[in-house]
Amino acid sequence: MKKAGIIMIIGSLLLLGLFKFPLWNIMLGAPQYPEPMGMDIYITGIQGVQEFDIQNIDGLNHYIGMKTIPKPEEMWEFNVFPIVIGGMAALGVILGILGFLGKVNAWWFLGWLALMSVLGVLGMYDFNIWLTDYGTNLDPNAIMKMTNPDGSPMSYKPPLFGHQKMLNFDVDSYPALGAYLMFAGMALTLIAFFIGKNEWKLKHVRL
Amino acid sequence: MKKSINIAVLLLLITGLFSCNTNDSKDGDKGALASNAAEKVYVAPGEHDEFYAFISGGYSGNLTVYGLPSGRMFKEIPVFSQFPTSGYGYSEETKPMLNTSHGFIPWDDAHHPDISQTSGKLDGRWVFINGNNTPRIAKIDLKTFETTEIIEVPNSAGNHSSSFVTENTEYVVAGTRFSVPIPQRDIAINEYKGNFKGALSFISVDPENGRMNIKFQLLMPGFDYDLSHPGRGKSHGWFFFTTYNTEEANSLLEVNASQNDKDFIAAVNWKKIEEYVNNGGGKKMPANYAHNVYDDDTHTATSTMIKEVLVVDPKEVPGAVFLLPTPKSPHGVDVDPSGEYIIGNGKLSADLTIHSFTKMINAIENKKFDGDAYGIPILKFEEILEGTVKQAGLGPLHTEFDGKGNGYTTFFISSELVKWDLETREVIDRKPNYYSVGHVMIPGGNSAHPFGKYAVSMNKITKDRYLPTGPELEHSAQLFDISGEKMELLLDFPTHGEPHYAAGIPASIIKENSQKIYKLAENEHEYATISNGDARVERDGNEVHIYMTMIRSHFTPDNIEGIKVGDKVYFHITNHEQDFDVPHGFAMIGANNSGLLIMPGQTKTMIWEPKQVGVWPFYCTDFCSALHQEMQGYIRVSPKSSNLELSWSLGDD
Incomplete structure (x- = not known):
């Protein structure tokens, strides 16, 4: 299971890209912002695409009563996510080495992928809860209180995925490079599983 | 003699007619339209010129x-x-x-x-x-x-x-x-x-x-x-x-x-x-x-x-x-x-x-x-x-x-x-x-x-x-x-x-x-107010220094009392914006100079010497946001003999 082990190790290591590259990106463009402002969401915190984007997004959001964009210390996620990602990468590498040495079979790889997927879905779920809170839990003394046609308060929840028009802004929310590396890594672990299964079978048939 | 005058007139007429048909005439530039001059100078909305x-x-x-x-x-x-x-x-x-x-x-x-x-x-x-x-x-x-x-x-x-x-x-x-x-x-x-x-x-x-x-x-x-x-x-x-x-x-x-x-x-x-x-x-x-x-x-x-x-x-x-x-x-x-x-x-x-x-x-x-x-x-x-x-x-x-x-x-x-x-x-x-x-x-x-x-x-x-x-x-x-x-x-x-x-x-x-803003973090102005907490008013004899900030769309502070007739009031105003093309202006009623237009991250100072008792407004002169008209404040000017202490505030603080 040498080949599968190596692919498993590479796949797991690709997770570490999340420490360097953003997981998600939200861009906000408007008539007066021909160069859109943007947020890069890393597993360790949120940063502006340009130097002063966070400050400027906060400045605009205060009109409609949104909270300021959280600093890393203001959200437990930014402490936990790095540990989870680092832990999963380490676990994947260990499984890959064990697989390489023939100590574990390929189902362990699939198990890792399943666990990773569950954690990923949980992460997205959590992210969506935050977006909802951020977009709807508004300051009652906001300068502008916008309502929907039915009279309910307008939500400023950015889309979890894709494009949405919000007042004068076009909001685009998509995975960023870190996420793509993670997806590629997860895909590799799936490949590792199939190759590993074959390798394991061949070896054990020969025996 | 008469004949020669006639010839002269004729010559003038011919010259006039002729010159109307040459480039030297004032109508010469009309020909430019025919050769798409308009297209050559047209820079479409949102496009940039080729030269400064x-x-x-x-x-x-x-x-x-x-x-x-x-x-x-x-x-x-x-x-x-x-x-x-x-x-x-x-x-x-x-x-x-x-x-x-x-x-x-x-x-x-x-x-x-x-x-x-x-x-x-x-x-x-x-x-x-x-x-x-x-x-x-x-x-x-x-x-x-x-x-x-x-x-x-x-x-x-x-x-x-x-x-x-x-x-x-x-x-x-x-x-x-x-x-x-x-x-x-x-x-x-x-x-x-x-x-x-x-x-x-x-x-x-x-x-x-x-x-x-x-x-x-x-x-x-x-x-x-x-x-x-x-x-x-x-x-x-x-x-x-x-x-x-x-x-x-x-x-x-x-x-x-x-x-x-x-x-x-x-x-x-x-x-x-x-x-x-x-x-x-x-x-x-x-x-x-x-x-x-x-x-x-x-x-x-x-x-x-x-x-x-x-x-x-x-x-x-x-x-x-x-x-x-x-x-x-x-x-x-x-x-x-x-x-x-x-x-x-x-x-x-x-x-x-x-x-x-x-x-x-x-x-x-x-x-x-x-x-x-x-x-x-x-x-x-x-x-x-x-x-x-x-x-x-x-x-x-x-x-x-x-x-x-x-x-x-x-x-x-x-x-x-x-x-x-x-x-x-x-x-x-x-x-x-x-x-x-x-x-x-x-x-x-x-x-x-x-x-x-x-x-x-x-x-x-x-x-x-x-x-x-x-x-x-x-x-x-x-x-x-x-x-x-x-x-x-x-x-x-x-x-x-x-x-x-x-x-x-x-x-x-x-x-x-071409620079877009001045970075507030690099502002080394002697009278800059980098953090809102430092906004204040200080008196030194009859000189009063107001350390003020501006951001969409308010001044900090925007209510000031304790100024007296005969004071020389320095407004040291720092624009806290860090966004491209968001200047704020400042105008003080009765100031004997000009307004100020302050770029993001910049500090500017103007002098105002109040001459009349009363409550006098100041405001932002550059339409900065939907709440630009709300960007205003008041200064209370007391008589020269007043003992009113300086005070300043923004909102309820």
Whole structure:
């Protein structure tokens, strides 16, 4: 299971890209912002695409009563996510080495992928809860209180995925490079599983 | 007799009819529409122009920024004049920019902008421009498009043969138009001859930060030094100045300074003089002139008086200065991109005189002299003359180059722009100008590498070109397409003040460097308020300092009490925005100066001296957000005898 082990190790290591590259990106463009402002969401915190984007997004959001964009210390996620990602990468590498040495079979790889997927879905779920809170839990003394046609308060929840028009802004929310590396890594672990299964079978048939 | 009159009338009619069908007619420009001139100047909404044009504002004292080919104006940069739009020259930070040895001067007559160069190519770092009336040279930084340095030029009067740069911006040169007693003293005006001198100043430019410093002044005979241009390429190291009034008349110059058939172009080997000065040559003489520097980090200008200047007597440096006889009171002197041809635009003549740099050097080496003037050798005219452009027009003033072997000369009297071949000296094309053209500008035209696509002529007389606006009219510029064999008039556009020359540059060289904001974190202003918690009001006797911040859309603080009649109130206001194009303005009722326009991250200060008891509002003058109208505050002014303590607040705090 040498080949599968190596692919498993590479796949797991690709997770570490999340420490360097953003997981998600939200861009906000408007008539007066021909160069859109943007947020890069890393597993360790949120940063502006340009130097002063966070400050400027906060400045605009205060009109409609949104909270300021959280600093890393203001959200437990930014402490936990790095540990989870680092832990999963380490676990994947260990499984890959064990697989390489023939100590574990390929189902362990699939198990890792399943666990990773569950954690990923949980992460997205959590992210969506935050977006909802951020977009709807508004300051009652906001300068502008916008309502929907039915009279309910307008939500400023950015889309979890894709494009949405919000007042004068076009909001685009998509995975960023870190996420793509993670997806590629997860895909590799799936490949590792199939190759590993074959390798394991061949070896054990020969025996 | 009657018959001959009839013939004359007929001739007039024919001429009239005929001229209606030629390019020379006023309708000539209508033909431009037929050849899609409109398309050539159309820059679609949201698109950018291909070139920047920095057009001098003449007696506005400022510099205007235009786009070519659209002719749209983007900005007026305050230079030598107070500018209430932004508070330049009114704010405490910028008042020192207008300090001189004559005190605070709120105005000047701005003339010849020139863009800095490296290896003979425009590098787009700075624009220099001269103040003609109270002699000064200013430097505008093309990152911020703001004036960041002004140096006064002592011993000079009518700073006109300025401010042209050498091919590596080693020097920006400032020559005096009027000769004056040096040092200034109380003597009879008719003792002019022999007693008055003309100072040609070589101002070094620090290659790192652009800091200007008068390296030396060459004290020349008492002529009028009209214009100048640097040598380049083979003639790099030389500088050429036109002269008139070599008669040294001191009255009715109109007549008395037009008697000599030839005046001179003074050729100055500045490299030789620089060497002489570096080896300890020259004489330090007492002087008093202002050097004003604006710092982008402190957002504040400082003015320093300098007390001496190094002067050089041309006789002390043999072989450094020569006089080139040139017919008929030459106005502009222009050097072609190769540096070989030195063109004298004899303004009272129909011809252009072209000297050869190679021949000039030969004449110097072989001592082909025709006497001297105050010890400065006069070269033999025939020995240096390359040729003349014959009967090119009437009253030539200035010549620019397209880099393709052609010169473009303006003719003031015959009101036309004439294209001619530098080698054959034949006229290729002529186009009428509306009316009486002064300068012409081709982007990079004063460099070794012109961008010969457009020429802009700047006309002195406007008359009927636009909708009438009473007796006073803006001047008019005209844009020509010079990419083909014949020039094509594309556009008229009004210019501000009286443009004397302009400097053009491809937008691509500078537009990416244009700064968007000032970083608040780099604000080192003495009275900046970086954090809202530091917003406060302090009293020191009758001086009150208000440390205020502004961000969309409120001031911190916006309620202030404890100010008294007779106080001198300083508003030190810091704009906390860090977003592109979100300035805030500030206006205080009854302030005897101007408003302030404060860019993101910037601090500006204005003084208000309340004279009446009451509660007085202030507000933001720049529509900054949907809540701009709410951006306001109040100051309570109590009687002088009041004991009310200072207090300040924002909202409920």
